[in-house]
Amino acid sequence: MHKTKEIFINGFALFSMFFGAGNLILPPLLGKNAGNLWIWVTLGFFVTAVFIPMLGILAHARLQGTMYDFGKKVSHSFSLVYCFIMYAICLALPAPRTASVTHEMAIAPYFDSSSLLTSSIYFGLVFIFSINRSKVLELLGKFLTPLIIFILLAIIFVGIFTAPEAVNPSSFKMPFVDGLLEGYQTFDAIASIVVGGVLVVSMNFNTNTSFEEKKELITKAGLIAGFGLLIIYAGLIYNGVLFSSTFGEDATRTEILNSLSYQTLGNIGSVFLSVLVALACFTTAVGIITGTADYFKGINNNSQKVFIITAIIGCLLGIAVGQFDVKYIINIALPALMFIYPITIILIILNVLPEKYTSTTVFKIVVAVTFLFSIPDFLGFIIDTEYLSEIKNTIPFANQNLGWVLPAILSFVIANFIQKKKLN
Known part of the structure; x- marks a missing residue:
């Protein structure tokens, strides 16, 4: 009984790690464009946004080390360069995207302020929380994820029973491939290597827990997290299909998610989701900045000065990139993802x-x-x-x-x- 409880606790922890609020804006637009071919799109999205990341957790279960261990069989130099590129991408793309999502979902609909102001205040707070390693984030994380899941499940189930009958035809020529490549944008495969190792190391194992027992616990926790992601992603894609006729032709990802929440849960539900998504984005950004700063601190004799400098650079990058809209950040992310994702997928598979x-x-x-x-x-x-x-x-x-x-x-x-x- 105690072991089962531990598996579920770690499974939910893993789920919350992957469950970056930015990912929520991707599936509904996929559904809108997928139309009657939504199952193929969902399968493609599943491969790169759920299956490969879960293999990453399985690889961590086997290695029980850090991100460096994924590439060490190629060479020491390769693994160091790979780690550097991975952290640089995390600072330059998914971290700033959290500020952009926050502005478009929680600020722009209610306040007439610039995105630069939002990203400046946002990353100023991220820096303060990163330096102080506040326990507030842990408390937020414990309550935030269940609340967001509850609201999303409400949107999904209400949407299924109240959606209009009209469904737009698919605009995809190769729905499986389109879903596959959109899954890159979740950054979940990268997350499985970057944050997965931290989570694996921080799991509260007993001193007498064997390697195989740890492996079993991590593997089962990964399966629970993967199942949770699949339910949420598939549900949001399907809702995007069902409500496709109600969205504007050029509607952005955040506009579609906002529209979904408003049409299913009304104004209060929409506002509540916006606030929760903003808070979840914030915890994700702090996690990325702190994790990256920890890595560079570790390879520089645990220098606190290096930690602070890395955090400052990360937050300045966040302000610079985070002022742009989500669509722009997703577009500039594509070349970087086409470069790093294939290597990441291969390293994950080889280590499994x-x-x-x-x-x-x-x-x-x-x-x-x-x-x-x-x-x-x-x-x-x-x-x-x-x-x-x-x-x-x-x-x-x-x-x-x-x-x-x-x-x-x-x-x-x-x-x-x-x-x-x-x-x-």
């Missing part, structure tokens, strides 16, 4: 697979091939040349921004085949 198939050589070859074939996807969002188009036309699935998938699988099979030959 049995060790006999994932030697140091296999790690190096597969990661190198993945990096090489993800370059056209990355460049495709920065430059548009005839030469690049020709290259993408020769690589399977490259025009769907998944050109790295087949080469990664083939390199994994070939590297294992060659290794087996050498052993024989």
